[in-house]
Amino acid sequence: MALSVEAIKGLVKQNAVHKSVYTDQEIFDLEMERIFGKIWLYVAHESQLRNPGDFVRTRMGTQDYVVTRDEQGQINVLQNRCTHRGATLCNSDRGHSSRLVCGYHQWMFDMSGKLRGLPHRESYPASFDLDAEQNSLKRAPRVASYKGFIFASLSETGPSLEEFLGPMRVAIDNLINRSPTGELELCDTAFKLEYKANWKMHHENANDTIHPGVVHSSSVMAARQHRGEPSSFDFGQTQEMLQGNNFSKKEWEAIELVALPGGHSYMDGIYRSKLLARKESDPIRDKYEAMLHEVHGKERTDEILNLDRFNNLIYPNISINAQYHQLRMVHPVAPDRTLVVSQCFRLVGAPDEIYHRAVRFLTTLSSPASMIYGDDAAIFERCNQGLTGSGDEAWIDMSRGMDIDRRLPDGGTISAATEAPIRSQFDAWLGYMTQGV
């Protein structure tokens, strides 16, 4: 029997959550049903699906899905499971095909998921209908694209994608505006990293400004004590990124945390301390900015490039870093297992070196051998270890800043150095887990 609404409500207090939200299988299963099984999830980028027949494999919650562009040019989000015996149909990350053919008994589906043929048709009962819905691949009933970012929902009803994204649309708009052609291309190579802890820990960490100075102190120190001069090898980017986690108290307080309804959040003003900011002398950047001036004019270009929002978390499954053209998908695997997929975008038309910087950023932050991410993963795993085990009650604190959050006129809060993003995530979580049940 599923947990009652009252029982779920009892797991979240204003200032703390019960540890079971991170460890309990039953709660995890309910999350898959009521959050990942209902609300909009980012599934693919249109640059991966330029032509009819293109497909890319993705996940919705713990389920394997494939996003296709069919002969009519429509985008479909289909479960990657043959309706005959359940085998996965698509076994590569992406590709091009006119049919999805099962490798078991050769059931054949078109790219819109319709069953088109199977061997030994004559031995099936007369009632067997190729066109019957149960024979087509299961599809996400709602698919929508916001400027090339494809989202899908496994629920027939709910808010529109634009409503769901709300102010987070700005992150996507800004990323696109940074491209001289307005076009983005998602890079082929993705880092796929698994950590042994709950998916929510990733999001709770993303817009937390206190942990970097602690968790990342070893990489901060390595960079600070480093004597070498930046060479053309990476123009000092790696060192700067490592040092970028060295916030002073004053800097923490200058970074505004915007926590929005729906669990979305971002950090505003992270570049005010000038780390990772534009260099005074930077011919590549000059060339790139000149391209943007052509398109937007100087004033608008400055507005676009100065929009200073870091780690734009679109709850519950992606984070966008528009300045460095990064995208991260977070897939729950089990209560204590999470898959993080990180990629970057090429701004079509921008100098190649701008893309090389995005690639360097991706490598430094999200590679399995990252000097930054490795510490985060280690701490998530320590949290998981600390929370595992039965027979005791524990409440996980999220009270920092509770009394200093300022309300935003259109909903949400703005504050500095607080845990407001975590509280907004649990607000949304509780809503999704208890409404319409």
Added chain:
Amino acid sequence: MNDVIISSTVADATDAQLSAVTKFLYREAQLLDTGRYAEWLDLLADDAVYWIPAKPGQTDPKAVPSIIYENKDLLSMRISRLSDPRTYQTVPPPRTRRIVGNILIEKVDAQSDSLTVNSVAFVHEYRDERCRLFSALCTHVLRETDTGLKISSKRLDLIDCDSTHTAFMSLL
């Protein structure tokens, strides 16, 4: 055969060269396994590049992300972090044992006094109650200098480079 680029011919290297290269690679393995990272760094030429591609057969380290693509300078930061007790990934410290074998000199370039050497490395890592095996095809370009052989580049093609990983920090 993978799409990792290996020439089909083996260079006409002398036994003395093969013996020197073998000793050098064993020595490198020993330094890495015993955590003598500063000494390991000394094996690298000043313009050395260390590369672990993220894609099989990867040829472009700039427009395609890599697991690691660093020069000696960046490696020195990586190493100083490895020795820092605040690095969570080193508490408790990982242990590694590696076997380097199948050593073949692929190319002898008399002009630059350099040798291209292929080898296979199995690096067995123990960390935090878990064991893990890294399998790599290594391509070293070694330069003969006045102070002995130096690494001018080292590339490790992991058999699972494009797979799902957990974070790691042991030097391969």
